[in-house]
Amino acid sequence: MPRRRARGTGAPQRPAPEVSAPVFAALGDETRLWLITALCAGGSQSIAQLTAGTQISRQAVTKHLRVLAEAGLVRDVKVGRERLWEFAPGQLEEARRSLDVIAAQWDYALTRLKRAVEG
Amino acid sequence: MPRRRARGTGAPQRPAPEVSAPVFAALGDETRLWLITALCAGGSQSIAQLTAGTQISRQAVTKHLRVLAEAGLVRDVKVGRERLWEFAPGQLEEARRSLDVIAAQWDYALTRLKRAVEG
């Protein structure tokens, strides 16, 4: 039985584009990035509160929040007559991992290239 | 003169949405994510080569490459009658940092909340 390869020397796993793409798409808008950081730093906030921080209409904010929610980046809790939105860290971690995987693939390719040149 | 605050205890810096958003937007498409990983793992490739790996037309691939180039994620070199595209790691690193900053903000907010509850 051949010895197990040491960790980190094989080709890195490919990320699954069909899962990460929607998250990146959701992050790919200035207003939504702003909403994320606002919720992240300021805790749960209502639509009205969030709207107060922007130049756009409440309805526009609502739509952006829906996009973020569908990407799993935020979730909402209804409380009384208002709806509080909060950041959900899961998918952002997933996105981080995706970028890490791409970076690792790149490093791996560079290393291979270097070896090929030297050897 | 007051002693300098120890590293990592202050509120993290906000990311600049206007710089990171276009990069995330460029990453927010399955085909483009695929192109990135293809270039990342397979080195410089021509439009024809890249098109061969997809179901869409050469022109569509060209358009996607242009989007990626405008986000600074790839660059091209003309050689003879073909144009070779290669991955450019800079903006992806920037995107990674952006996500790190958001995650750090979140951690900071959680810590603060925890302290408030305990104290």
Add this chain to the structure above:
DNA sequence: AAAAAATGCAACCATTTGGTTGCCTTTGTC
């Protein structure tokens, strides 16, 4: 009960996006 606040729903609009096709130009190759 009436008024105000917070939100939902729906229609509408302009622009962008992701894709196509057809044809022209440039560059190798036989």
Add this chain to the structure above:
DNA sequence: GACAAAGGCAACCAAATGGTTGCATTTTTT
């Protein structure tokens, strides 16, 4: 020189996106 390969340019199209406005609904507050 003729032909094939690789790519550029431009027009076109349908659908998605980001925004608006108007009005209805649900909860509070007074």
